[in-house]
Structure formats: C-alpha cells, structure tokens
Amino acid sequence: xxxxxxxxxxxxxxxxxxxxxxxxxxxxxxxxxxxxxxxxxxxxxxxxxxxxxxxxxxxxxxxxxxxxxxxxxxxxxxxxxxxxxxxxxxxxxxxxxxxxxxxxxxxxxxxxxxxxxxxxxxxxxxxxxxxxxxxxxxxxxxxxxxxxxxxxxxxxxxxxxxxxxxxxxxxxxxxxxxxxxxxxxxxxxxxxxxxxxxxxxxxxxxxxxxxxxxxxxxxxxxxxxxxxxxxxxxxxxxxxxxxxxxxxxxxxxxxxxxxxxxxxxxxxxxxxxxxxxxxxxxxxxxxxxxxxxxxx
Amino acid sequence: xxxxxxxxxxxxxxxxxxxxxxxxxxxxxxxxxxxxxxxxxxxxxxxxxxxxxxxxxxxxxxxxxxxxxxxxxxxxxxxxxxxxxxxxxxxxxxxxxxxxxxxxxxxxxxxxxxxxxxxxxxxxxxxxxxxxxxxxxxxxxxxxxxxxxxxxxxxxxxxxxxxxxxxxxxxxxxxxxxxxxxxxxxx
Numbered sequence: 001x002x003x004x005x006x007x008x009x010x011x012x013x014x015x016x017x018x019x020x021x022x023x024x025x026x027x028x029x030x031x032x033x034x035x036x037x038x039x040x041x042x043x044x045x046x047x048x049x050x051x052x053x054x055x056x057x058x059x060x061x062x063x064x065x066x067x068x069x070x071x072x073x074x075x076x077x078x079x080x081x082x083x084x085x086x087x088x089x090x091x092x093x094x095x096x097x098x099x100x101x102x103x104x105x106x107x108x109x110x111x112x113x114x115x116x117x118x119x120x121x122x123x124x125x126x127x128x129x130x131x132x133x134x135x136x137x138x139x140x141x142x143x144x145x146x147x148x149x150x151x152x153x154x155x156x157x158x159x160x161x162x163x164x165x166x167x168x169x170x171x172x173x174x175x176x177x178x179x180x181x182x183x184x185x186x187x188x189x190x191x192x193x194x195x196x197x198x199x200x201x202x203x204x205x206x207x208x209x210x211x212x213x214x215x216x217x218x219x220x221x222x223x224x225x226x227x228x229x230x231x232x233x234x235x236x237x238x239x240x241x242x243x244x245x246x247x248x249x250x251x252x253x254x255x256x257x258x259x260x261x262x263x264x265x266x267x268x269x270x271x272x273x274x275x276x277x278x279x280x281x282x283x284x285x286x287x288x289x290x291x292x293x294x295x296x
Numbered sequence: 297x298x299x300x301x302x303x304x305x306x307x308x309x310x311x312x313x314x315x316x317x318x319x320x321x322x323x324x325x326x327x328x329x330x331x332x333x334x335x336x337x338x339x340x341x342x343x344x345x346x347x348x349x350x351x352x353x354x355x356x357x358x359x360x361x362x363x364x365x366x367x368x369x370x371x372x373x374x375x376x377x378x379x380x381x382x383x384x385x386x387x388x389x390x391x392x393x394x395x396x397x398x399x400x401x402x403x404x405x406x407x408x409x410x411x412x413x414x415x416x417x418x419x420x421x422x423x424x425x426x427x428x429x430x431x432x433x434x435x436x437x438x439x440x441x442x443x444x445x446x447x448x449x450x451x452x453x454x455x456x457x458x459x460x461x462x463x464x465x466x467x468x469x470x471x472x473x474x475x476x477x478x479x480x481x482x483x
Contacts, residue, residue, distance in 0.1 A: 045332050096333055097325035169314065171353050182331040187351035190326065191336070210330055223329075233329050 015130055015291050016087065019107060022129050028083040028109060033072030035088070036063040039266040043067075043210070044254040047093035047261075049102070065091035068284050069108050070211075074237075075272045077110055077280065085109035087287065099229065099289060107290075110282035116212075116220040116236040119281035120200050123224060123232060127198060131294045132226070134197035141185075141204050141218075149188035153181060154205055154217045176254070178207040194228030201225065211238050211247055224285070226293040234283030241273035299357040302335045310342070310363040313350070317342045317361035317414045342412060343419050345397065361414060368411045368421075370403045378403070380411055380418070389418045401456035402427045402474045423474045428483045429453055431468050434460065447479075 020030065040048035041064075048064040066072065069086050076084060090106045111119055124136045145153040151164060161180050162172035170187060174180040193199050202222035204212070209219030212235035220236035238244055248265045255262035300311060305323045312318070318339040327333040335352045342363060368380040368389070377390040378400075389411060393400070395418055402423040403409065412420045434450035450460040450470075458472055460479045469483040 043330065045328075045330060095327065097327045100325075100327050100333075170351060171356055173353070179332060182328050183334060183351065183353060186326050186328065186331075186334050186336060187349075191349070208330065230329060 022126050023085045028085050031084045031086050033069045035066050037066050040064045041067045042248045042251040044251050049091045049093045067092050077277050078273050083111050105287040107285040107287050110280050112278050112280045114281040116281055137196040137199040144189045148192045193225045199225045231289045232283050232285040236281045239276040241270045298360045301357040302352050302354050310361040311358040312361045317363050364413045365410050370407050391418045395420055399423045401454050426471050428469050429472050431466055
C-alpha cells in the first residue's frame with residue numbers, strides 16, 4: 001500500500017513538473033493569485049463557497065473561495081503581465097456527479113496574440129508531452145450536432161429545439177435555449193465522443209459564450225474531451241470592460257430568476273480593465289481528470 | 297404508485313418508461329463545467345430486452361414499476377403456453393412465447409428458474425446458468441477422442457443444438473451453459 005501511494009504521488013509530481021517545464025520552455029511565467037476573493041462567481045451554474053472571516057476581532061466579513069483563478073489572472077493580464085500560468089486548487093459548491101468534487105486541481109493559462117485555434121494546438125502539444133499523443137479530432141459544435149443528432153444547432157430556435165427534444169422523448173422544460181442545447185449535447189453528442197482519445201469541440205453557440213469573443217452566431221470557445229470526459233474549457237478572451245459587464249449581468253439576471261444568490265458585479269475588476277485585456281486566449285484544465293486519463 | 301426523482305436513481309431500480317417497465321442498468325450524473333447537472337441513464341426494457349438511453353434534467357421523475365422476480369418451477373407446455381408454479385404460494389402462471397424468448401431452448405420440466413412479474417403478469421423468464429439436457433440426436437462418436445477437440449453438433453431434448461465433444465453419444469445427459477449455449481461437461 002505504501003509502495004503504491006509513493007508511486008502514485010511520484011507519478012503526479014513528475015507530471016506536474018513536466019507541465020511547469022512545458023511553460024517555462026515557452027517563456028510563460030508562473031503566478032499565484034488570491035484564493036480568497038471578495039466576490040462570488042457570477043456564472044449561473046457554478047456556486048462559490050463562502051467563508052466568514054475575522055469574527056473574533058469584531059470585523060466580520062464574507063469572502064469567497066475562488067472557483068477558478070480567471071478573474072485574478074485577468075487583472076494581471078490587464079496590468080501587462082504577459083503570458084502567465086497557474087496551478088492551484090479551486091473550490092465549488094453544490095457539485096455532484098461521479099467526476100465532480102468540491103475541490104479540484106486546475107491549470108489555467110493565458111497566451112497573448114494566440115487565437116482559439118493556436119491555443120487548441122498548444123493544449124494538444126501539452127497533452128502529448130504528458131503522454132497522450134493520439135490523433136487529435138477537432139469538431140465544431142455545430143458539426144458535432146449535425147453528425148450525432150442530425151440538426152443544425154445554430155439555426156434551430158428555442159421553439160424548434162423544444163419540439164426536437166420532445167420528439168426524442170426528452171424533457172423540453174427549459175427556461176433558456178442554452179440549457180436545452182447543453183442537455184441535448186449531453187444526450188446526443190457526448191456519448192459519441194468516447195471513441196476519440198483526444199477531441200476538441202469549438203465554436204459554441206453564441207448563447208453559450210461565457211466570457212469568449214463572439215463572432216456572428218458562434219463564440220470562440222472550445223472544450224477538450226479525453227475519452228468523452230470534459231477536461232478543459234478555453235476562450236479567445238473578451239477584452240473590454242464593457243463586454244465583461246454585459247456578460248456578468250446576463251448571468252446575474254439568470255441567478256435572480258432562479259432565486260439563487262446574486263450579488264453585485266465586481267466593479268473593481270471592471271475598473272482594472274479600463275485598460276482592456278490584450279488580445280489573448282486562455283484555458284482552464286482540470287488536472288485531476290487530465291492525469292487520470294493519461295495514467296489509465 | 298410511487299415516483300422516483302433523478303436523485304434517487306440507482307442501478308436495478310425498476311421504473312416505467314414509455315409505458316414499459318424498465319430497469320436502470322447505468323446511471324451517470326454529468327455536470328458540464330458551464331451547465332447544470334443531468335442524469336444520463338441506460339435502461340433495460342424488461343419486456344423487449346432492449347437497452348435504451350435517456351437523459352434527464354435534475355428533478356425529473358418517473359413512476360416506479362411494480363416488478364417482482366420470483367423463483368418458480370417450470371411445469372409443462374400445453375402447446376400454446378408454458379406453465380410455471382410459485383412453490384411458496386402454489387400459484388400458477390402461464391407465459392406466452394414472447395415472454396419465454398430465449399428460455400424456450402433450455403427449460404426442462406421440473407427445472408427451477410426466475411420469472412419476472414409486472415403488475416403480477418409474467419413478462420420474462422431466466423433459466424438457470426447451467427441446465428442438464430439430454431442428447432436426442434448426434435453423429436456417432438469417434439472412439440478414442442477424449443480431449444474434446446473439434447466437436448460436433450448435437451440436438452438436445454429441448455430442440456436446441458449445442459456443439460459437443462466427439463465422444464458424446466445419443467442418450468447422454470450433458471451440462472449446457474445457457475448464457476453462451478456452450479457445452480459445459482457431462483452430467
């Protein structure tokens with residue numbers, strides 16, 4: 001047992017070392033940003049864990065464990081940090097599922113002057129460096145739907161998509177089209193991605209843009225699936241403060257509609273972005289899932 | 297009849313799906329990074345035997361199916377139906393050809409097997425993993441062959457054809473694995 005533990009600790013340590021070397025070789029700087037932050041995340045489907053501090057000195061306040069280091073790293077990018085990466089633990093409330101936990105390891109990094117496609121290529125190189133060098137499949141979100149569900153997801157409006165769900169014996173009880181899109185993706189597309197050791201899905205419908213740049217009906221956002229398991233999520237990043245305000249507000253409005261905790265937009269962050277983010281792409285990679293797939 | 301919500305889904309749970317009783321074979325909770333949690337569920341339709349996949353959003357529910365599995369004894373076939381008896385209650389049940397499905401090939405009178413009841417109606421039957429059948433027809437055996445290499449087809453008293461070793465002759469009783477339809481030794 002001890003031997004086994006030692007071996008697996010060493011294996012993980014070696015892999016993390018390789019990740020660091022991968023970035024050092026490329027001139028990407030490692031950073032550490034605060035885990036305790038003054039604002040919870042705005043994403044409607046991600047919940048922050050709150051922490052009460054300073055009760056013993058009569059100066060109580062509530063802070064939040066970061067759900068990813070995105071906001072804090074973007075502050076650095078806006079200040080001119082250049083290419084940066086971070087490996088840290090992140091925390092999320094109300095997670096359930098076989099592969100979801102309240103705490104997990106994340107690698108997040110940003111590359112200046114990279115578009116979404118360049119970043120996908122580099123993520124594939126990183127994954128190969130760690131030992132997974134299979135052929136890389138790249139599939140646009142729409143092509144994935146055409147191939148596995150037989151519909152053009154970008155041209156199907158909410159009502160038609162509801163009918164499609166119903167015809168297939170699935171629930172059509174959704175408040176927003178993006179939730180129904182994700183539901184249909186999980187049902188029709190995801191099980192088929194198990195056949196690809198490495199698969200990128202890119203160009204998400206604009207409604208699922210999150211914090212990615214939108215062009216026409218698609219957002220320049222991608223996800224990496226290894227053996228059908230979602231491992232990474234990346235964007236060609238929004239740059240302007242005003243765009244971030246808009247996207248945060250959309251999520252906060254949804255949280256209000258669902259009766260979930262919804263605080264104020266992080267004004268400090270928006271002020272920090274008064275000098276916009278440089279053109280860049282960034283990605284968050286779940287290290288536990290990544291390394292689990294590779295060591296199989 | 298009770299309803300079960302997605303949070304109560306687990307393997308083996310019997311639920312009604314599109315009018316048929318089904319059993320959960322696999323229940324996977326999937327939460328996309330940017331999305332809400334869903335249950336991707338594999339079912340076995342207990343009437344057709346087919347596997348179905350369906351995805352549910354959290355909070356959806358299904359009606360439970362009144363399904364029971366009982367040990368019963370196979371009595372006889374009257375030409376139309378196959379009759380079974382629950383040895384505890386002495387209650388008898390008649391199964392039609394659809395419900396019998398693959399079990400027809402392996403049931404000999406007096407054998408014990410598992411009968412699945414839905415709303416107290418028999419819908420399927422599983423024979424034991426191994427049954428003893430009698431060879432009613434096969435080519436004459438070759439003397440000296442004991443290793444069972446090669447083999448030959450043999451027709452059993454239930455009508456099913458099983459590949460048996462060359463040394464087996466008509467009238468012998470052999471053990472057959474009902475899951476693979478393979479010879480599993482002399483009885």
